[in-house]
Amino acid sequence: MNAAVAPPLAVEDLTTTFVSRHRRIEVVRGVSFTIGRGETMMLLGESGSGKSVTARSIMRLYGSAAELGGSVRLSGRELTGLAEPQLRDVRGGQIALVPQDPTGALDPLRRIGAQLAETLAVHGVERVKTAARRRAEELLAMVGIPDPKRVAGSYPHELSGGMRQRAVIAIAVSCDPQVLIADEPTTALDVTVQAQILELIADLQQRLGMAVLMVTHDVGVAADFGGRVGVMYAGRLVEEGPAPQVLSAPRHPYTAGLLESLPTPGVARGALHSIVGAPPAVGAFPDGCAFAPRCPRARPSCTQADPPLTPVAEGRSAACPVVNPEPASVVA
Template structure:
């Protein structure tokens, strides 16, 4: 059976005058019903642009290539009216900043009811109000009646995120996209929101595409991890293999930079330099070359293709290198 979401050779470029920024450079990934695909990478890797390409929310100056399919249906060829019908109904979005997605001048209960009205869920206003309260309760909102009557600015960040989640799942979408949904929250609230995602996924049977830069979130949530760098997928595979036995030096660097007991923050390992700009010409080489201590001449000759890894998944690095975060007793990396 095919995955619910299939992204194949996706490219996204933005043009402004004579300058072109290549945000996504040939990304292929998928998400299965009932499972969580985590797209992991630092800022500027193209992970959020990839997620928004699924929703058709890239703006008029974006040039998009490749294909995005949901349940076998290609989304990139749909006009705006058809895509609007699928947003909310088939695909829900939980943004990084719930305050930016909620209308500051409307009570939050009315905003959830509007999602229901737009997709013709429940016929009467009273029925939609009742369902909005049920959705807030399902999202773990205490006193849903009071919260429904509140304006966004009257709620905490955690409550606003729960409201955004309630709106995103209001129509029972098949796919839920969460774009850095816990970045602005403290650790306690972050854990509560992630637990909420897990519960809703079990109850509603959704596929979850979760975008994050946080390795800890990936460890907690992922069935599959897709690692992106400079607009490309550099590694993908089962979460346990990618996060315990990375097969690409960039993935290993992300893991090595994660805070761990006994290692002061100032002593965490990190790659030198910065990621390339989206306007940089990197089509003929591996984008990590200027920062990678294991690069050889072949890495600058052509971009490496994803190749199978012995323990599952694939990685775009043909060069043997020591694994600095191998599981205890695992020995050298094998491909």
């Protein structure tokens, strides 16, 4: 693929296996997707489905603790074979992470402005201290902080959770990355602040032209943010397509079960639908389709082979031959 026309992020058959002296635990199993410039990909699923591990594996944040397979290309450049010094230039500069917990992402002993200035200096954006401080205040203003000079001179503990998350987002976009990975960026925030942070990320995406990979367990977040959605279960993508279509007319029983479990007006809390059973333990996936033990539509054949993600309509794919028995003659 020509790098000049390559998408910002292309993930192909990604696998992640955590290794120790006595065990090997496969967590991510053959995940593939592509995100174009200015596009969004949502990874949706229950806790333990492999969403965050997929996102962090793309940036190779696990080091020697995990073995990675497959391919991760950033604008056509293969990342899986890069040495650690080269990866440090890529991380934060070309691909950036907004983590779930802003408190853990910030150095509690350093002022916010100094942490921003350090990021600019490390990636060669601005090494002159006065200019870096000025740029840090501009970035804080860009993410909607009303008094950027005061916040730049503040320590993390002096800010609210929403302000800390805005500061983390400012650091993430400070070097104009091609790809922004947001790993459950609103989980620790109040509902009203959650909406503001999602709106901020969408606004920055439009202004900067970034590709965004958003990890969430919240169907509402996936519906509000839009773009494409990839539903994960037991370390694999089981459905993928435009968010409005997937979330209104799912083509995999797991996706359907997630949507049926949502609270709706007029339904008592105790009457909510739930998916029977529990997800398989990480690294102890059953033979065949991992969802088969919980699936109301499972057949004996479902336990014999793990169905691949295949086209089911234009721009949509699903991994369920029971719901989609005939191969779709479309281009995914």
